Amino acid sequence: MTRETIRGRRPGEVLGRLALHAATTVTLAYIVLPLVLVVWLSFMADEIMTVPPEGYSLRWYAVAWGQAQLRDGFLTSLWVALAATALGLLITVPASFALARARFIGREALLQLLMSPLIVPGIVIGASIYVFLVQAEIATGLPLSGSSWGLVVAHLLLTVPWCVRLVTANLVGVNRSVEEAALSLGASPLVTALTVTLPMIWPGLVAAAVFGFVVSFGNIEVSLFLVAPGQITLPIAILQYLQWKIDPTIAAVSVVQIALIGLALVATSRITNLGKVV
Amino acid sequence: MAGVRIDGLAKRYEAVTAVEGVSLDVRDGEFLVLLGPSGCGKTTTLRMVAGFVAPSAGRVEIGARDVTHEPPYRRNIGLVFQNYALFPHLSVEENVAFGLRRRGVPEAAIRTRVAAALARVKLDGFGARLPRALSGGQQQRVAIARAIVIEPDVLLLDEPLSNLDAQLRHDVRAELRLLQTELGITTIMVTHDQDEAMSVGDRLVVMARGRVQQVGTPADIYRRPRNRFVASFIGRANFFAGRAEAGGFVTASGLRLPAPDLPPGADTLMIRPEAVTLVAQGAEGLPATIETATYLGAGWEVDLRLSTGERLSVVTPAGDRAWQPGQALAARIDPALGVGLHGDV
Ligand SMILES: Nc1ncnc2c1ncn2[C@@H]1O[C@H](COP(=O)(O)OP(=O)(O)O)[C@@H](O)[C@H]1O
Numbered sequence: 294m295t296r297e298t299i300r301g302r303r304p305g306e307v308l309g310r311l312a313l314h315a316a317t318t319v320t321l322a323y324i325v326l327p328l329v330l331v332v333w334l335s336f337m338a339d340e341i342m343t344v345p346p347e348g349y350s351l352r353w354y355a356v357a358w359g360q361a362q363l364r365d366g367f368l369t370s371l372w373v374a375l376a377a378t379a380l381g382l383l384i385t386v387p388a389s390f391a392l393a394r395a396r397f398i399g400r401e402a403l404l405q406l407l408m409s410p411l412i413v414p415g416i417v418i419g420a421s422i423y424v425f426l427v428q429a430e431i432a433t434g435l436p437l438s439g440s441s442w443g444l445v446v447a448h449l450l451l452t453v454p455w456c457v458r459l460v461t462a463n464l465v466g467v468n469r470s471v472e473e474a475a476l477s478l479g480a481s482p483l484v485t486a487l488t489v490t491l492p493m494i495w496p497g498l499v500a501a502a503v504f505g506f507v508v509s510f511g512n513i514e515v516s517l518f519l520v521a522p523g524q525i526t527l528p529i530a531i532l533q534y535l536q537w538k539i540d541p542t543i544a545a546v547s548v549v550q551i552a553l554i555g556l557a558l559v560a561t562s563r564i565t566n567l568g569k570v571v
Numbered sequence: 572m573a574g575v576r577i578d579g580l581a582k583r584y585e586a587v588t589a590v591e592g593v594s595l596d597v598r599d600g601e602f603l604v605l606l607g608p609s610g611c612g613k614t615t616t617l618r619m620v621a622g623f624v625a626p627s628a629g630r631v632e633i634g635a636r637d638v639t640h641e642p643p644y645r646r647n648i649g650l651v652f653q654n655y656a657l658f659p660h661l662s663v664e665e666n667v668a669f670g671l672r673r674r675g676v677p678e679a680a681i682r683t684r685v686a687a688a689l690a691r692v693k694l695d696g697f698g699a700r701l702p703r704a705l706s707g708g709q710q711q712r713v714a715i716a717r718a719i720v721i722e723p724d725v726l727l728l729d730e731p732l733s734n735l736d737a738q739l740r741h742d743v744r745a746e747l748r749l750l751q752t753e754l755g756i757t758t759i760m761v762t763h764d765q766d767e768a769m770s771v772g773d774r775l776v777v778m779a780r781g782r783v784q785q786v787g788t789p790a791d792i793y794r795r796p797r798n799r800f801v802a803s804f805i806g807r808a809n810f811f812a813g814r815a816e817a818g819g820f821v822t823a824s825g826l827r828l829p830a831p832d833l834p835p836g837a838d839t840l841m842i843r844p845e846a847v848t849l850v851a852q853g854a855e856g857l858p859a860t861i862e863t864a865t866y867l868g869a870g871w872e873v874d875l876r877l878s879t880g881e882r883l884s885v886v887t888p889a890g891d892r893a894w895q896p897g898q899a900l901a902a903r904i905d906p907a908l909g910v911g912l913h914g915d916v
C-alpha cells in the first residue's frame with residue numbers, strides 16, 4: 294500500500310470509529326435510561342416523583358404485593374405464559390420435525406400458517422378469539438369466554454411462531470448423519486428423535502421456551518378482550534391501576550417484571566449461546 | 572455373520588441416474604471396496620444397502636434375508652461416516668453402548684462389551700470423555716467401536732478415512748483391515764482413493780457413471796483392467812491406438828510391439844510404466860530419447876519419445892544410473908505385460 298492511500302484513509306477511519314462510538318452510546322442510553330429511571334423511581338419514598346427524592350424505601354414493593362389486583366395479575370400472567378409456552382412447544386416440536394425433515398405437499402402452507410400470527414395485529418387476534426368463544430359458549434352452553442383457557446389459547450398464537458422459527462432453525466442445523474447413525478444402530482425414528490435429536494437441539498428448545506414466555510408475559514393487545522374479573526393479566530392490571538392512580542407502585546411492579554424476564558434471559562445465555570441458537 | 576447380495580440395483584433421480592444395474596455378491600467375511608471418481612454412485616449404492624435410499628429397481632439381501640423394503644433400523648448394520656457422526660451429547664462409552672441399549676442387552680453385558688470394543692480400538696480409558704474432547708483419529712475409532720460392538724451382519728463405511736491427515740489415514744486403515752480380519756465381519760467400504768482401496772480390499776468394485784466397470788482382486792484389476800477407464804483410474808498407464816495382429820500389436824504409426832494373447836479385435840494396447848526396461852542405446856529395444864526424468868528416491872519417472880513419435884512413460888528402479896533429458900537409449904517392453912483393450916468403454 295502506498296503512503297498516499299494510508300494517509301488518505303486515516304482521518305476517515307478515525308471519524309468512522311467516533312461516529313460508531315457515539316451511535317452506540319446514544320442507542321444504549323436510549324434503551325437503558327428508562328429502565329434505570331423506573332428502578333430509581335420504585336425505590337423513592339415520596340408518593341409524587343421529586344428529584345432529588347426525600348428518601349428511599351421498599352414500601353412500594355409491599356404496596357404492590359398488597360394490591361390484590363396486581364398480585365393476581367402477576368399470578369395469572371405467570372400461569373398463562375407458562376401454559377402457553379408448554380403447549381406451544383408440545384405442538385411445535387412435532388410440527389417442526391415435519392417442516393425440517395419431510396418433503397410433503399402443503400409444507401410451505403403449514404409453515405406460513407404457523408408463522409401467520411406474527412403478521413396479524415394482536416388486537417385482531419384477541420377480538421376474533423373473543424367472538425369465537427362467545428359463539429361457542431352460546432352454542433354449547435359451557436362458560437368459555439370468561440375462562441383463563443381462552444387466554445391460554447390466545448397466547449398460544451404468540452408463542453407458536455417463535456417456537457416454530459427457533460426449533461426448525463435448530464433442526465435444520467443438526468447433522469443428518471448423526472441421526473442416521475442412530476437409525477443404523479437400531480433406533481426407530483421416534484427413539485432417534487427423543488434420544489439423539491432433541492438432546493442435540495436442547496439449547497434451541499430452551500431459547501424457544503424463554504422467548505415464548507417473555508412474549509406472552511408482556512402482552513397486552515391479545516389479552517384485552519379476553520380478560521374477565523379474576524382473570525386479569527399483569528399488563529392489563531397495570532393499565533387499569535394507572536387509570537386512577539399514578540404512584541411508584543407501578544414502578545415496583547415493572548421492576549419485578551423486568552427482573553423476571555432479565556433472569557430468564559441470563560439463565561438461558563448461561564446454558565446456551567443465545568446468539569448462536571436464535 | 573452373513574454375505575450381501577445386490578441384484579440389479581438402480582437409483583434414478585429426476586435429472587440424473589445415480590446408480591444403474593449394479594449387481595454384486597459380497598462373500599461372508601469379505602472386505603469389498605467400492606472405488607471410483609466423485610459422483611459415480613458409490614455413496615448412493617452404499618446407502619441403498621444401508622436402507623437410507625429406496626432403490627428405483629433391484630434387490631438387496633443381507634444373509635439370506637431380503638431387506639430391500641426394511642428400514643435401516645431393522646437391518647442390523649454397522650455404519651461409519653466420513654464425519655464420524657458421534658452423538659455429541661453422549662460420552663464415548665454411551666456412544667458405543669447406544670446400539671446395545673436399543674437391543675435391550677442387560678446392563679452388565681453392555682459394560683463388558685463396550686469395554687472390550689473400546690480396547691479393540693485402543694481407546695481404553697477414554698470412556699468418560701465427550702466426543703469433542705477427542706482428536707479426529709480417536710473420534711473415528713469410537714465410531715468404528717460403536718459400529719462393531721453390535722456385531723452387525725455387515726459393516727458399511729463411507730470414506731471413513733478422508734477427514735484424517737495422511738499419516739493417521741495410513742495407520743487407521745491398517746488397523747481397520749486388521750480388525751475386520753480378526754472379527755470376520757462382511758465389510759463394504761466406499762473410497763475414491765485407489766491406494767486406500769488396494770491396501771484394504773479383498774476385492775475392488777470400480778465404478779464410473781453409476782455403473783460397475785470391473786470387479787476383482789486388486790492384482791486382477793491392476794494387471795488386467797477391462798477397459799481404458801479402469802486402466803487409467805487404477806495406477807498409471809500408456810495407451811497405444813492400433814490393431815492386434817498375430818502375436819503382436821501394430822500401432823497407428825506402424826510400430827510393431829510384441830504382445831501375445833491379445834483378444835481379437837483389440838484396438839488399444841495398454842502398457843504399465845513399470846513394464847518397460849531402459850537399456851543402453853543400440854541394445855535390443857525401441858530407440859527413444861528422454862524428454863523428462865524425475866528422481867523419486869526409490870526410482871525414476873522417465874518420459875520418453877520413441878523414434879516413431881509416440882510418448883512412453885516409464886517407472887524404473889533407481890540403481891546406479893542417472894537419467895537426463897536428451898539422453899538417447901532403448902526401451903524394452905515386457906511382452907507379457909501388455910493388455911489389449913477394445914472400444915472406448
Ligand atoms: N438426493 C439426490 N438427488 C439428486 N441427485 C442425487 C442425489 N444424491 C446423489 N445424487 C447424484 O447422484 C450421483 C451419484 O452420487 P453419489 O452416490 O453421492 O456419488 P459418489 O459417492 O460416488 O461421489 C451424483 O451425480 C449426485 O449428484
Ligand SMILES: [Mg+2]
Nearest residue numbers: 610613614615
Ligand atoms: Mg460419496
